Amino acid sequence: MGFSADWLALREPADRAARDDHLLRQAASLAGDNPVILDLGCGTGATARALSGSLPDTAQWRLLDNDPILLDKANAEVGTSAETCLMNLADVEALPLDGVTLVTASALLDLVSEAWLSAFAKRLNVPFYAALSYDGLMRWTPANQTDEAITTAFNRHQRTDKGFGPALGPDAALRAVEILRDAGCDVQTANSPWKLGPDMAKLQSELVDGISQAACEAGARNTETWSRSRREGAQKSRCVIGHVDILATPGIKF
Template sequence: MGFSADWLALREPADLAARDAALLRHAAKLAGPEPLIVDLGCGTGATRRAMAQHLPKGARWRFVDNDPDLLAHVAAGSDQYTEVVKADLAAIDSLPLDGATLVTASALLDLVSEGWIHALAARLRTPFYAALSYDGVMRWAPDDPDDRAITDAFNHHQQSDKGLGPALGPKAAARATQVFSAAGFIVQQAQSPWQLGPKMTDLQQALTSGIAQAAASAGSSCAEDWGQKRHDAASNTQCVIGHLDILAIPKRTHNEVVHAIR
């Protein structure tokens, strides 16, 4: 599992626009008046940038990733409220979650296994905000006769092992909702689709290149041609890529919040 800083920078505006605003604000509120937020698979720290305006001054962040290059990007912009930790994300029991008031993960759940989610749900006693999990939906306008076949091949590829066990891929957010609910959490869910127009040509081209490569790896014979056509048409294409955000709240925390509102 790994992503380049360039790709993460390219997709960050689309991610920021896609995140469900109400769920994001609720997650920030649940972090409390003196937050310590642990961000799993932190990348370059985009979750912090997305939440910053909703958190009190002095909110602390513990960024956790297994990629030293991405952690270096985070460290370069760190302050006294920032901690950077290199850790094996597969080792749930040893993840540095102590003291956390909120745990977050963005664009991560679709890369992990069901066992990983079970282990995390069993360990957490704090709210968990997981945004931007790919849900298997792709729509293009204008469409192409091969769109459906490419989507099917890509979705199949997304369920291969990305380093954290057989990935849940498009089923991740729905399955995580079930797992956390069974573990005693109240789970809220919201759609957070990418909506990419011609102004995001560079992102569309990078996206379709990656989709085509994955589809080819999954055995699609039309992937290369499809990728070239989509690359060439990006400046005239509208694209929707489905994602889901979830917020899992321990029942005790949820009840305390409801009582306080009343």
């Protein structure tokens, strides 16, 4: 799955429903009375939209992405309260953290490497809200005998380099908790699975295409047959895709 604006728009309602409300509200409150929020890998601004109802009108967004098309869309949607940073966030030392009261990310940590996360944790001196890291779980109902092999291959693909060195993939949330705690943060987590029913058949179908392509690249067999049967059954099937939300706070005990 790439990061086209269409794909991000298709997944946004599922992301929104999946986010843990308690951590989201706590993150907004930790941003303070005059929030300045750096959103890493902002895409079209989904995190700003998700947090908007919980933040004061004075909130300022610093939207960061390396895709100029997504960044333009995010800028247009978030409006005058936003500034944009077109940059590669792999360069941790260059991240514009000055004056920031909260750092956010969503659907990002599974792309980064252990080395990136460790370097980022060292620089972090404000709360960090990272939503929707994929945790390796995929479960379909009705089940299919190829599901497990596809999931295993997909998870193997998730661990390949996504621009930051070997990606943490399904281990991202667990390792992030350990690394952030080692760096002196208090860390809370909550499960935030996608629960996709027949009403989200289009998202299920697109998801299946992306999973199948990645699983094929990672050596799985019968991916075409699997994806065809899953697409054909999307109007009647349900699937759960595991995610984890994290809220890390340097030096504050909950």
